[in-house]
Amino acid sequence: MESPVQLTEKAKSEIKTTLAANKIPDSYGLRVGLKGGACSGSFMLGFDTATEHDQTYMVDDIKIFVDRRHLMYVIGLSVDYEEGANGTGYTVSTDEKK
Template identity: 70%
Template sequence: MEDPIQITEKAKAEIISTLLANKIPGTYGLRVGLKGGACSGTFLLGFDTQTDFDQLYLIEGIRVYIDRRHLMYVVGLSVDYEEGLNGSGYTVSTLAGK
């Protein structure tokens, strides 16, 4: 099965660096989901442990947890990491052509 989301090389490096630098336990992974309603919600990214509602994916060597109820809304997303004048952080966008 194709991965539901993509993680860029920059984001992958930053996620691994963050996990190691903060000594985050191996049971934690990247949570990708929605905050708020499906139509007016915003995307949610964070480090978390798996719950009973989650589907686990191993993407680019990173544990990714997606709540099964959010899966249809996050399929096709790309997680990136950008550094700019206003600071740095993760960005979530839809893949072109999806």
């Protein structure tokens, strides 16, 4: 099953590095979801384990967990990792090219 969330090469590399450097167990993956309400909420990322509400996807050996209740809101998201003047970290953007 194809993941509704895309990871850039830089994000994949950083996620793998973070998991290895922190000796995070294989049962953990990247959680992508919503924080707050559907219309006014913000996207959240974090390392977590799956729950019974999650759909699990694999992107280049990286587990991605999405709560089924959030699935329709995360379809088409792209996760990137940026290092720049405004700081370093993950960014989430939507595919607006429709």
